[in-house]
Amino acid sequence: MFNMPYYVRKRIIDIGISIIMLAFLALTLLPVGWMVFSSLKSSTDIAIGRVGLSHNLEGKIEVRWSNYVDMWKNVNFGLYLKNSIVICGSTMIIAMIFSTLAAYSLSRFRFPGSDLFSNGILATQMIPAIMYLIPIYIMFVKITMMTGIPIKGTYWGIVLIYSAFFIPFSIWILRGFFASIPKELEEAARIDGCNALQVFWYVALPLAIPGIIATGIYIFLTAWDELMFAWVLTNADTMTIPVGIRLFVGNYQNRFDLMMAAATVATIPVVVLFFMLQKHIVRGLTAGAVKG
């Protein structure tokens, strides 16, 4: 083979690599495809490992689209979906406001304490989540006991915690976006007589909108995925999808099929949002890595 001309050998290697890559792609997507496929089977068929589609009572092959209808009735999935949307959306908005201001400030102003602030932000990522969770849980119980204001199991309790939790990482990403806005534009605005606040509002902010939206979507997706805090800090009314989806299989029933359908439904918004904004998210994540 090595006697062949260079371009032929290169072609063969290229084709070989492409085949390996496609095989790997198929293997990677296999679990996801299996999840969707399983959501159209019956529960017992999943459990025993039948590979084909299920048979209905007459013995004919059926695609159980009914799973996607039953899942809303079996467990209060509509409520969980609504809760997730409300909680994640509110978190996204609050965290974006806080972190945009802080990130702009860190990227443009060299004020005393900025290094301490930015290192502190980074340091919070090192702390295990459970170290916050126990005191926060106890704090919530205490506050309700002492003042009678309900906070554990309410929307705003968990939105507060989520916002605080996700702000540091969004500051880090947004800082990169703000840093990529050329300073000359801001200086030009300054010369034209804008004060710092106007420069921020009229010059920097509009240019950073793609980055801000991408970061907001990222916050939404991370909150959508969060389980531990939601498990402890929500109750039956405010449960989010990650907590509620466990109820399909448990002490009273074993509906694997509905669970797979619910898992698919829970994944769809993530996929849609991600593909709408993948360019920006990818740019935001890799900017930090490559620029260093």
Added chain:
Amino acid sequence: MKRSKKEVKKSLWSRIKQYRIAYYFIAPTILAMIFLHISPILQGIYMSFLDLNQMTLRNYLLAPFVWFDNYYKVLIDPNSPIRIGLFEAVRNTFIYTVVVTIGTLAVGMVVALMLHRKFFGRSLVRTLFLFPWIVPTYVTGLLWGIMWLKSGGLVNVMLVDWLHILPSKPSWLSGPNTMWAIIIPTIWRYWPLSMLMLLAGLQTIPDELYEAADIDGAGPWTKFWMITWPMLRPVWFILILFGLIYNTYSFNIVIMMFRFGAGFPGEWGDLMMTNIFRNSFQLWNFGTGAAASVLLLIVMVCIVNVWFKYFKQAEEMR
């Protein structure tokens, strides 16, 4: 020229006044961090010295102050429930973190190299490869929890019934195989992120370096070790750091795999986070749970310090 003390002090205060808008901007974040980050951490450390359980919870400020009793229970006392599972949790977390971090890096590197060439449909393929990362972590746990089932799960069906690689169906969700059962889905979910960052890094390496190596007669392996790998150093240092932190604290995937949150991951699948969570919120031992998380934090601070020293050293050697 040395400034007098009075002059230095004046310039600090006037700098603060000059940048006051910066302080306004960070004020909301600082408030949020103080109340919802710093205060809980301090309380957590304080709680680790209290005997806090379901009974004393009501009046936690008055709960009995037991000094290092909780730490003793975590580390030494052979009868306490948290100590019993602790050794396994630590060992599992260590193996899991190391294998997953290296695994995601290795797989990501290989695929990034494969995607680095130009070919038709490259953007589409790269986007499709990101799919595992988009699937939420708890869905990953659920999905693989079903795939690893002994008699009906896809993995066993494929390995035994279709491909005949193994003679009989092993149990993945109990026994030592549990370690693989938690490692593989995690690598599956996170390698696209590594690939993305490594690919971006690959694209910054100038082609002239490779051309010069070709002229010198270097083979592909040499080119990789001498050019590609060193130039990607910033990327994989960051990936290793985040991998270590993130995987040590891993929770979602593992907890959802074992009877969808209700089960016990087993002695080979239990991680630090699931262990502490179980002890705190299911056995209601908050005091010992807080003590264990403080210890975990101390370990992490040491790991990060070691990493930073190594990184600084490596940077200075260049």
